Amino acid sequence: EAQVTQNPRYLITVTGKKLTVTCSQNMNHEYMSWYRQDPGLGLRQIYYSMNVEVTDKGDVPEGYKVSRKEKRNFPLILESPSPNQTSLYFCASSLSSGGDTEAFFGQGTRLTVV
Amino acid sequence: TQLLEQSPQFLSIQEGENLTVYCNSSSVFSSLQWYRQEPGEGPVLLVTVVTGGEVKKLKRLTFQFGDARKDSSLHITAAQPGDTGLYLCAGDLTDSWGKLQFGAGTQVVVTP
Numbered sequence: 007e008a009q010v011t012q013n014p015r016y017l018i019t020v021t022g023k024k025l026t027v028t029c030s031q032n033m034n035h036e037y038m039s040w041y042r043q044d045p046g047l048g049l050r051q052i053y054y055s056m057n058v059e060v061t062d063k064g065d066v067p068e069g070y071k072v073s074r075k076e077k078r079n080f081p082l083i084l085e086s087p088s089p090n091q092t093s094l095y096f097c098a099s100s101l102s103s104g105g106d107t108e109a110f111f112g113q114g115t116r117l118t119v120v
Numbered sequence: 121t122q123l124l125e126q127s128p129q130f131l132s133i134q135e136g137e138n139l140t141v142y143c144n145s146s147s148v149f150s151s152l153q154w155y156r157q158e159p160g161e162g163p164v165l166l167v168t169v170v171t172g173g174e175v176k177k178l179k180r181l182t183f184q185f186g187d188a189r190k191d192s193s194l195h196i197t198a199a200q201p202g203d204t205g206l207y208l209c210a211g212d213l214t215d216s217w218g219k220l221q222f223g224a225g226t227q228v229v230v231t232p
Contacts, residue, residue: 010162041222048124048208048224049163064219096162105212105220106151106170111162 008033012097012112019087019119027082027115029097035110037103038080039064040072042093043114049096055080056103087119123147124209124223132229136198141226143209144191150212152185152192157206157225166194199230 010031019025031038039054041064051064055074069091071083080099084091097112127142143152151170155163167176169185169192176183180203182195196203209223 039220046129046224048126049210049222051219054219098162104151105149105153105210106168108165108168109153109163109210109220111164113160113162 010097010099010110010112012115017117021088021119022086025084029080030078031099035099035101038099040082041096044093089119092119123221124211126209126223126226130227133199135200135230135232139196139199141194141207143223147213148189153210154183154194155208163208201230201232204230
């Protein structure tokens with residue numbers, strides 16, 4: 007089954023404790039991205055990757071890091087989480103970066119930073 | 121400020137009624153997509169429109185892309201409880217390759 011898998015689904019952590027949210031896709035997609043979803047703000051792009059070893063900032067990259075060492079994986083790293091990073095996070099993948107290409111989303115990771 | 125403004129923010133209707141959700145911008149988009157998101161899930165693509173003035177139908181859902189490619193609408197005929205969800209529009213700006221811009225969404229609730 008074609009899917010994007012994120013882990014964990016829920017995470018509560020303390021300020022400053024480094025964490026990684028994993029994302030994996032099994033569709034051989036080149037394009038992957040991370041979004042955060044906040045009430046009233048919709049989905050905002052954090053980082054995206056056009057292919058292995060090619061990443062770039064989205065609209066809200068501050069406080070986040072990513073890496074793309076393999077085509078299927080695109081982890082999101084929070085080196086020193088802060089309460090304003092409490093949010094619902096989604097990983098997405100698509101065949102290409104074109105806006106007419108279907109984006110497949112993971113089920114989301116609800117992160118709470120206390 | 122949202123690049124894509126969706127209205128209304130919330131819509132509650134009875135089963136069998138019709139509804140329309142709007143997505144507006146001052147910017148021109150190469151293409152525009154509509155997604156539906158259910159609680160605890162990621163958004164799922166409903167449709168992509170790429171040509172100004174284009175109309176697409178998906179069973180009881182009708183999608184329209186404005187002539188100037190700055191706006192879109194989603195119309196649902198005879199809504200059913202299964203149509204309940206958060207409807208998101210997402211656009212690809214003509215000069216912003218690689219970045220999808222999302223609206224804040226319209227929460228639709230259809231009660232039996």
